[in-house]
Amino acid sequence: MRKIAFMFPGQGSQAVGMGQDFYEHYPSIQKLYQEAKEVLGKDIQEMMFHGPKEVLTETENTQPALVLASMAVFSLLKQEGVYPDMTVGHSLGEYSALVAAGSLQLHDALPLVSTRGKLMEEAYPKGQGSMAAVLGLNEEEIRDVLTGIKEEVVDIANLNCPGQVVISGTKQGVHDASILFKEKGAKRVLPLNVSGPFHSRLMKAASDTFASHLDGVPLKDAEIPVYANVTAEAVINKDEIKKLLVEQLYSPVRFEESIRSMITAGVDTFVEIGSGKVLRGLLRKIDRSVHVFSITDLASFDSFINWYKEEMPC
Structure with a gap:
């Protein structure tokens, strides 16, 4: 059955x-x-x-x-x-x-x-938060990058499937993290069309x-x-x-x-x-x-x- x-x-x-x-x-x-x-x-x-x-x-x-x-x-x-x-x-x-x-x-x-x-x-003030999908890195690799970002809030928001993790946080934090992810070997980092930093602190x-x-x-x-x-x-x-x-x-x-x-x-x-x-x-x-x-x-x-x-x- x-x-x-x-x-x-x-x-x-x-x-x-x-x-x-x-x-x-x-x-x-x-x-x-x-x-x-x-x-x-x-x-x-x-x-x-x-x-x-x-x-x-x-x-x-x-x-x-x-x-x-x-x-x-x-x-x-x-x-x-x-x-x-x-x-x-x-x-x-x-x-x-x-x-x-x-x-x-x-x-x-x-x-x-x-x-x-x-x-x-x-x-959170509209336009001040952001989210992005990170393709091609695993959870551990993403967490390693995020631990290095001290001045802004950026968290893992969604663990969707192998090689697809969504991050969420301040607009500047997500921007800074996106650059670091690309340097680490992410295939793509795609900004999401959302109105806030959902599933974050x-x-x-x-x-x-x-x-x-x-x-x-x-x-x-x-x-x-x-x-x-x-x-x-x-x-x-x-x-x-x-x-x-x-x-x-x-x-x-x-x-x-x-x-x-x-x-x-x-x-x-x-x-x-x-x-x-x-x-x-x-x-x-x-x-x-x-x-x-x-x-x-x-x-x-x-x-x-x-x-x-x-x-x-x-």
Whole structure:
């Protein structure tokens, strides 16, 4: 019997038009979007389907939009009788993973991640922070470089896959580190189009405020294991989940380690759910022996369901 994990994307996977074909074909999704609009107090559907892109990419809009897109597809998979054995999300995607695992309700998750996005935007002066993807160096090599930077804050933000690590910090710090990485032999250092130094020490103030918001959100023990970004280990206990969500804001996303831990736990099929194919691309660089799917539209949904019915007969 196959073991299936659902993966949920984070910020950067959004695109104008995401999820629109599901909305147009399924009344249940239309109802879900209407409920989201009422919970958020703004027309999230309009932003998702028609933009403009600049409005959708504002962090406090992007975050609930991505969670909603993921949960719409997840609800359709449930209707088809497809359930995961465990879940994982990339940064923001961890909230979708928790909803899918039964720890968090969608109507609580949407305003929570909107607040999270707003706090992340406000945590550090706009334009003063930066992030960059470093290609071709491993974690140890990157840490060696970062220990030599004393005057600025630069941290490892994402450990995505072999040879791809994201750094985050002050604009000057990321600039200085990028030069040193190239001297050390990095293939490329790519600045990311983000509004702040996410998953760095500069988000600590945001995490303290966010913790008070999280205290008002009812969390339950997860029904299935969720692999946490901070530890790359399975978590079920609601108190541990809450603690890790706070730490996640200023800690590196250990995505590659999480995937390897899940494979060790027996997962042989990963399904990316929501928008984009970023996680699928990372999976192929981590372990090409596992099955990987991305469900982003009706065609990819139908393709996966057909595969599932052949591989997992009733």
